[in-house]
Amino acid sequence: GEDVEQSLFLSVREGDSSVINCTYTDSSSTYLYWYKQEPGAGLQLLTYIFSNMDMKQDQRLTVLLNKKDKHLSLRIADTQTGDSAIYFCAETPGGYQKVTFGTGTKLQVIP
Amino acid sequence: DTAVSQTPKYLVTQMGNDKSIKCEQNLGHDTMYWYKQDSKKFLKIMFSYNNKELIINETVPNRFSPKSPDKAHLNLHINSLELGDSAVYFCASSLGGTTNEKLFFGSGTQLSVL
Numbered sequence: 001g002e003d004v005e006q007s008l009f010l011s012v013r014e015g016d017s018s019v020i021n022c023t024y025t026d027s028s029s030t031y032l033y034w035y036k037q038e039p040g041a042g043l044q045l046l047t048y049i050f051s052n053m054d055m056k057q058d059q060r061l062t063v064l065l066n067k068k069d070k071h072l073s074l075r076i077a078d079t080q081t082g083d084s085a086i087y088f089c090a091e092t093p094g095g096y097q098k099v100t101f102g103t104g105t106k107l108q109v110i111p
Numbered sequence: 112d113t114a115v116s117q118t119p120k121y122l123v124t125q126m127g128n129d130k131s132i133k134c135e136q137n138l139g140h141d142t143m144y145w146y147k148q149d150s151k152k153f154l155k156i157m158f159s160y161n162n163k164e165l166i167i168n169e170t171v172p173n174r175f176s177p178k179s180p181d182k183a184h185l186n187l188h189i190n191s192l193e194l195g196d197s198a199v200y201f202c203a204s205s206l207g208g209t210t211n212e213k214l215f216f217g218s219g220t221q222l223s224v225l
Contacts, residue, residue: 030210042115042201042216043154050211086152092212098167099205099214101146101154 004091004102011108018079020105022072026093032065033090033099034074043088043101046074076107084109114138117202117217124192125225132187132220134202141207142166143185144214145177148199160185161207192224 005023012018024032030051035043049056049063049072056063062075072089089102117134124130136143144167145157158177159167165177174190185202202217 031212033213035214037152040218042203042218043214044216045213048211048213088154092210098156098159099144099212100156104152104154106152 004089004100006087006089006102006105008103009106009108011110012079013110014079014081016079018074018076018083018107018109020074020076020087020089020107022074022089022102024070024072024089024091024102025100026091027067027070029091029093031092032063032072034061034063034072035088035090035101037086037088037104039085046087079107079109081109081111083107115202115204115215115217117200117220119220120218121221121223123223123225126192126194128192129188129190130192130222131189132200132202132222134185134187134217136183136202136204136215138204138215140204140215141182142205142212143179143182144203144205145185145187146201146203146216148201148219150198154201158185158187189222192222194224197222197224 033048034046037043060077064073086104088104115136142161144159148154157171160179163179176188179185199219203214205212
């Protein structure tokens with residue numbers, strides 16, 4: 001399909017690690033992004049990775065990129081209840097001003 | 112100060128009416144966007160403007176007309192509202208002209224068409 005695919009739902013216990021996966025569509029995307037949406041709010045950029053990198057770490061967040069499989073993942077270490085939100089991956093297929101979002105993964109953190 | 116602000120936050124209206132949503136950004140960005148988020152949280156781009164000029168116009172009914180009076184403002188006017196227009200509409204902005212377009216979003220306008 002042409003959509004940027006993510007699994008719909010993930011539930012983890014507080015303190016565990018969360019891994020959110022994404023399969024994107026366009027191998028020419030220069031940058032790939034992760035956004036977070038809390039209830040009733042707009043999306044907020046969490047982190048991004050340049051397409052010639054395999055991994056990027058930013059405090060509790062680790063982004064892994066597998067360009068061959070067009071697979072992107074976001075690992076959240078020591079997941080907290082405040083991490084409960086919807087997470088969207090995003091790509092820029094064919095051009096830098098059209099950011100296309102994934103289907104979103106709802107992360108539920110159980111105390 | 113809110114970076115990207117849109118009004119109103121909630122909009123409830125009858126089918127057939129015409130309504131507008133306003134958006135302003137104080138980030139000095141050149142590019143602004145409208146996205147539509149449906150009930151399944153799927154987010155789809157509608158329009159993009161760069162320095163007041165339309166650059167992206169996805170397959171959106173022509174009842175939707177964006178207007179950008181200056182690069183800090185992008186408004187969305189919707190004519191003859193239909194039930195299927197019910198959604199959350201997000202305005203966003205980005206620097207523009209780079210290969211790393213980080214989007215800054217407004218808090219959304221929840222439109223309910225009755």
